[in-house]
Amino acid sequence: MARVITITSGKGGVGKTTTTANLGTALAMQGAKVAVIDADIGLRNLDVVMGLENRIVYDLVDVVEGRARLRQALIKDKRLPELCLMPAAQTRDKDAVSPAQMRELTNQLRQEFDYVLIDSPAGIEGGFRNAIAGADEVVIVTTPEVSAVRDADRIVGLVEAAEKGPPFLIVNRIKPRLVNRGEMLSVDDVLELLAISLIGIVPDDETIVTSTNRGEAVVYDQSSLAGRAFLNIARRLAGESVPFMAITDQQSVFERLFGMFARRRS
Amino acid sequence: MSDLISIKGGREGLRLRLDDVVDWQVLTDALAQQLAQKSGFFVGARLMLEIGDRTLNDAQMADLLGLMQQHGVLVESLGATARESRDAARASGLAARPLPRYAEPTAPASASEHDGMLVTRTVRSGQVLRHHGNITLIGDVNPGAELIAGGSVVVWGRLRGLVHAGALGNADAVVCALELRPTQLRIAEQITRAPDGAGRLSPETARIEGGRIVVEPWEGSKRG
DSSP, X not given: OOEEEEEEOSSSSSSHHHHHHHHHHHHHHTTOOEEEEEOOTTSOOHHHXXXXXXXXXXXXXXXXXXXXXXXXXXXXXXXXXXXXXXXXXXXXXXXXXXXXXXXXXXXXXXXXOSEEEEEOOSSSXXXXXXXXXXOSEEEEEEOSSHHHHHHHHHHHHHHHHTTOOSOEEXXXXXXXXXXXXXXXXXXXXXXXXXXXXXXXXXXXXXXXXXXXXXXXXXXXXXXXXXXXXXXXXXXXXXXXXXXXXXXXXXXOHHHHHHHHHHHHHO | OOSSEEEEEETTEEEEEEOSSSOHHHHHHHHHHHHHHTHHHHTTOEEEEEEETOXXXXXXXXXXXXXXXXXXXXXXXXXXXXXXXXXXXXXXXXXXXXOOOOSSSSSOOOOOTTOEEEEESOBOTTOEEEESSEEEEESOBOTTOEEEESSOEEEEEEEOSEEEESTTSOTTXXXXXXXXXXXXXXXXXXXXXXXXXXXXXXXXXXXXXXXXXXXXXXXXXXHO
């Protein structure tokens, strides 16, 4: 039975698209058949992050309005044949699609895939409503910033009101050094407020920037901390029990010794 | 609230019941006064309006809705025994439903501030709990959430949103919480905000004393 999972956040720029691309890739690497849908109509990104922009012929709105069949709009990934992208339309806006049409679309995709991941636009308006309309489960991405967490809280309320069950939480871009110094919200601080179940912690990692710009998922690079974290999240989504990585400060022994001295002197 | 107007919270939301005997002008004047006086309670409220046996024409209906809108109240539906009133409501785009006759023809059913509402969940950013009586919440009130009560508010959890107790004017109302760190705390007409920095991590009570809001630790033994 296929699972339709929407990735959303409320606030923009916290990593929804990166998360969708990487979870889709990771699930497909594990052998699942995966479709990722870009529901951010008018501001599409997922195709760029996955490096598939130049292959788009038809998009989601073409399918919904009957100009293309589902198969025609689905773009196969460069590396993984089991991974497909349904791109958003760039020349239309959120009103081009209704929640009922999104439900219909996801129900068609259910027939052929194990996972359907939906990349939601930021905000709480029509685009967000479309993105969760067909979902069985919702994953909320937040960063450890007060504003992002506040928006995530609003989204949790809306997801609960839409009776999608309790959402899962990914805390993205944790900077261990700042947390240790008490200058950044910790995962515990975030969880204390949101009170939903945690499914992943992704450390802040520069390899995300380079891999995103290259149009390649970071999960291929298992030397990358973020890549490992996304792979772990995919395994947890699939039902495996994977312990959370210890997000520790990655400073050298020398720095650590120096830090001890500094502390003792103060 | 007054003899002519009563507000009551229920499972389906707030109901505002208007007397159906007194002269229409007297009633709307009283309503305008109540809405203005108790704006802390009414601004942003969504409610069901009940007019009983009264027959309203289209102009009166428009006046009534205009008055509510002017005071920031969104009327979701109208309950009336008279078909003409329901037709007038539908003509202005409202849902309308038939209503049984008021039990006491002169005074609307009285709603007391001692009535209570018990809620067990987290109230999240953007969500509002509004009740004419006391609110008891088992759970947290997150920043960006609002609790608005005619009576007192008791939170068995962390109170970090906005809270307004005694919002219908009762200055004896209190607010207590296991962790009282509201972004803003209002009792009746008084407004205060939590001091900057970390608050106490023990139960506290806020009340009005000498015209201003004071917050003190809850110490059960001393009150004995």
